[in-house]
Amino acid sequence: MRLGIPAKIHAFTLIEMMVAIATASAILGVTLTSSIALQRSFNALDNYFATHMQQIRIVDFLARDVRRGLSVTSSFDQQTVTINIPKYIIQAVDSDATGSNIGTPRSPTRTYVSVPGGITGTPDINYGTPTSSISVVQYKVSGSSILRTEDGIVTTIASSTDNLIPKTIDTELANTEYTTTSITFKPISVADRNGTIVYSTAYLRNRRRPPTP
Amino acid sequence: MQTKRNTKETGNVLLCVLATILIVSIIGATVLRNSTTRLNASSTQVRAWKEALSAAETGGDIGFAELRKQISSDSTVRATQWSTTAGWTNSETTHVSQVTTFGSDNLKARTVVEACYFDTSGVFHLGANPDPNANSWYRLRSKGTVPIVGLKRTGMDDALIKDGRAHFAPIGSTAMQDITARGNGDSLLRKIDFQYDHFVATYGRNWDDPLSTRNDPAAVGSTPLISRRIEQIVAAVTPFFDAAIKVSSSFYGLGSAAWIDSYDSRNGPYDPTVKTNPASPYYKDSRHGSVEINSGTATIMGTIYGDVGTNGGNVTKKTANVTGTIDNNVPFTLEDYQMPSVTGWNYQSSLTAVTGNQTLTPPAAGTSVAPIYYLVSSWSGALTVNPVTIMTGTPPVSVPQDTYVAIHVTSDISGGNAGITVNPKVHVKIYFDRNMSVKNNNLINQNPSLTNPIAGNLQFYGISPPRDANGNPMWTQTIDLNSGTPAILAATFYAPSADVHENGNPDFIGTMVAKSFYSNGNISWHYDRALNDEGGLLDFRIVSYVEDTR
Numbered sequence: 001m002r003l004g005i006p007a008k009i010h011a012f013t014l015i016e017m018m019v020a021i022a023t024a025s026a027i028l029g030v031t032l033t034s035s036i037a038l039q040r041s042f043n044a045l046d047n048y049f050a051t052h053m054q055q056i057r058i059v060d061f062l063a064r065d066v067r068r069g070l071s072v073t074s075s076f077d078q079q080t081v082t083i084n085i086p087k088y089i090i091q092a093v094d095s096d097a098t099g100s101n102i103g104t105p106r107s108p109t110r111t112y113v114s115v116p117g118g119i120t121g122t123p124d125i126n127y128g129t130p131t132s133s134i135s136v137v138q139y140k141v142s143g144s145s146i147l148r149t150e151d152g153i154v155t156t157i158a159s160s161t162d163n164l165i166p167k168t169i170d171t172e173l174a175n176t177e178y179t180t181t182s183i184t185f186k187p188i189s190v191a192d193r194n195g196t197i198v199y200s201t202a203y204l205r206n207r208r209r210p211p212t213p
Numbered sequence: 214m215q216t217k218r219n220t221k222e223t224g225n226v227l228l229c230v231l232a233t234i235l236i237v238s239i240i241g242a243t244v245l246r247n248s249t250t251r252l253n254a255s256s257t258q259v260r261a262w263k264e265a266l267s268a269a270e271t272g273g274d275i276g277f278a279e280l281r282k283q284i285s286s287d288s289t290v291r292a293t294q295w296s297t298t299a300g301w302t303n304s305e306t307t308h309v310s311q312v313t314t315f316g317s318d319n320l321k322a323r324t325v326v327e328a329c330y331f332d333t334s335g336v337f338h339l340g341a342n343p344d345p346n347a348n349s350w351y352r353l354r355s356k357g358t359v360p361i362v363g364l365k366r367t368g369m370d371d372a373l374i375k376d377g378r379a380h381f382a383p384i385g386s387t388a389m390q391d392i393t394a395r396g397n398g399d400s401l402l403r404k405i406d407f408q409y410d411h412f413v414a415t416y417g418r419n420w421d422d423p424l425s426t427r428n429d430p431a432a433v434g435s436t437p438l439i440s441r442r443i444e445q446i447v448a449a450v451t452p453f454f455d456a457a458i459k460v461s462s463s464f465y466g467l468g469s470a471a472w473i474d475s476y477d478s479r480n481g482p483y484d485p486t487v488k489t490n491p492a493s494p495y496y497k498d499s500r501h502g503s504v505e506i507n508s509g510t511a512t513i514m515g516t517i518y519g520d521v522g523t524n525g526g527n528v529t530k531k532t533a534n535v536t537g538t539i540d541n542n543v544p545f546t547l548e549d550y551q552m553p554s555v556t557g558w559n560y561q562s563s564l565t566a567v568t569g570n571q572t573l574t575p576p577a578a579g580t581s582v583a584p585i586y587y588l589v590s591s592w593s594g595a596l597t598v599n600p601v602t603i604m605t606g607t608p609p610v611s612v613p614q615d616t617y618v619a620i621h622v623t624s625d626i627s628g629g630n631a632g633i634t635v636n637p638k639v640h641v642k643i644y645f646d647r648n649m650s651v652k653n654n655n656l657i658n659q660n661p662s663l664t665n666p667i668a669g670n671l672q673f674y675g676i677s678p679p680r681d682a683n684g685n686p687m688w689t690q691t692i693d694l695n696s697g698t699p700a701i702l703a704a705t706f707y708a709p710s711a712d713v714h715e716n717g718n719p720d721f722i723g724t725m726v727a728k729s730f731y732s733n734g735n736i737s738w739h740y741d742r743a744l745n746d747e748g749g750l751l752d753f754r755i756v757s758y759v760e761d762t763r
Contacts, residue, residue, distance in 0.1 A: 125757035
């Protein structure tokens with residue numbers, strides 16, 4: 001007696017194999033493409049948010065220094081911001097530093113100055129020594145990084161933002177001053193930096209002084 | 214015969230499904246983890262850091278509002294200043310507020326208010342101003358704290374470890390100058406206290422709590438915190454401020470041979486040679502004899518060792534004799550002056566009129582904020598005010614005490630003999646409702662001596678006339694200072710509604726704030742820079758703001 005071969009265990013025909021391979025390739029291709037796209041999208045999104053966080057950090061750094069500042073100026077190309085701030089904390093390099101007072105706050109001193117267009121005899125409150133009462137803080141675009149320099153000490157506060165556009169508004173007659181800043185970056189996903197801009201406005205808390213160090 | 218089914222084929226499908234779920238889950242978990250980190254940093258930490266500054270500035274506002282209770286016309290408001298029931302802890306001139314919690318994010322604010330002053334060299338001192346005529350300044354140190362809910366995570370870009378640099382240094386160490394000593398990235402900016410308050414642990418509690426009544430623990434507890442601290446210097450706003458003469462209307466003066474300069478009585482008596490001697494250590498104090506005019510009508514005579522400011526004016530005559538700058542864009546306003554509240558002042562009924570020659574010795578010394586107070590309905594005579602004395606030492610001797618007197622005159626002060634003699638240690642403020650017409654030499658200030666008087670000890674305040682329905686003053690107020698020799702007139706005048714005529718040529722020490730001013734006498738006028746902190750307290754203002762970023 002000869003048993004018949006069940007149809008289930010018959011080998012695929014060539015056509016079946018080709019169809020199966022084509023279908024499988026398509027599925028694999030779609031999966032691979034999707035994975036890569038997903039990975040790229042994730043990377044782009046991760047980079048976007050990470051850079052956005054750096055934008056916020058720059059804005060926060062700037063706003064903190066502007067609030068406590070005595071003057072703010074921006075360069076002609078709007079890539080550098082210079083802020084004079086009171087020298088509140090005694091540093092080791094200061095002439096009045098001793099072993100025990102480094103890192104402690106100074107007591108203020110008072111002088112009277114005449115302010116053109118303002119009140120004569122306006123009191124200036126200073127921190128620091130008579131010859132050095134101001135710390136100069138500078139924000140500067142360097143390549144794709146933004147550097148913060150305080151009395152010569154450089155800190156890289158952001159490394160993937162590359163466009164600092166400050167606009168310092170001097171409204172001395174109104175006895176105030178504020179600075180607006182916009183910061184952009186170029187996302188890795190698209191060449192267009194539109195849509196990445198972050199604006200910030202910060203006001204001086206102190207009466208503005210002439211921006212001389 | 215039936216062939217057995219191959220079960221391995223169904224197992225492959227299950228494995229594939231599980232593997233797919235695993236891969237998708239891993240991708241999802243990674244995305245969630247990153248998103249959570251971003252959210253934690255951007256939404257929680259950034260928000261808390263910004264809110265901490267708001268809280269600190271709120272603390273400053275609380276302290277400033279408490280200071281301004283001092284100038285309230287409501288005695289019940291003044292009585293609540295630094296109230297312990299409101300949570301203030303007080304020790305002499307230091308006041309620590311309670312912790313105020315507010316906002317949906319449980320922001321906490323606390324402030325320390327300390328009286329302070331600056332000496333003649335501009336050096337800062339804590340404590341009340343030792344000058345009995347002067348007002349104190351204040352230092353406000355405020356701390357704002359915000360709890361950080363959510364994950365105890367540092368920021369995304371922190372590099373607190375394994376970067377080969379020191380991130381912590383003991384106080385006093387030279388490493389503290391290195392700004393990287395506190396970390397990089399977000400940690401350098403937003404100092405989050407996860408376990409311990411880094412500020413308290415490093416620098417102690419004195420900044421936050423000089424009275425040591427709160428004893429904040431260095432450990433922050435289970436919830437991380439962000440704290441920010443600001444320091445503000447608050448100045449007293451007084452009627453006189455580095456201006457020898459200040460008028461809201463026209464100005465003419467002085468005589469062609471007159472001069473206006475300045476000095477600081479805290480450095481000693483006036484010296485006429487200083488203003489032309491740059492080598493003098495007090496030379497800079499001699500060039501503040503400024504004239505401020507809030508109109509365009511300004512005729513300058515004599516020499517002014519200071520600045521001249523007008524409001525769109527055209528200064529004429531001897532403009533070349535102004536050593537400082539002439540600025541024609543200095544507008545200002547002089548508000549009407551009202552009689553301050555006398556609640557809390559020590560009223561005495563023993564003097565109601567000044568006629569003939571009268572001597573007044575108050576029953577008590579009083580204080581600058583609660584003087585001995587008299588209400589006078591007429592003044593045509595000469596009044597001599599003596600200080601209160603106490604017997605002290607062995608053998609006992611009579612020692613005069615700083616004595617504070619306030620006199621409210623509801624009528625004119627006028628007459629050939631009308632005047633006042635202020636003896637040493639006496640501080641007099643005279644508030645007059647109507648006019649004043651006296652001889653220069655009848656205003657005698659002997660503090661500390663007749664030849665070296667201090668203007669702040671004799672202060673005149675012209676109460677502004679009430680206004681009618683149209684807003685016009687109901688009468689014109691005048692001050693006539695008439696010729697009389699010899700005359701060293703050392704006094705201050707704050708009468709923003711008065712027309713002033715100085716008809717003599719005295720040696721004037723002090724300042725004049727009025728509606729208009731006219732004089733053609735050859736007066737030598739010396740503004741006393743000690744007056745910058747003196748006079749009736751009008752308000753406070755913040756003159757310095759700095760954040761402690763340690």
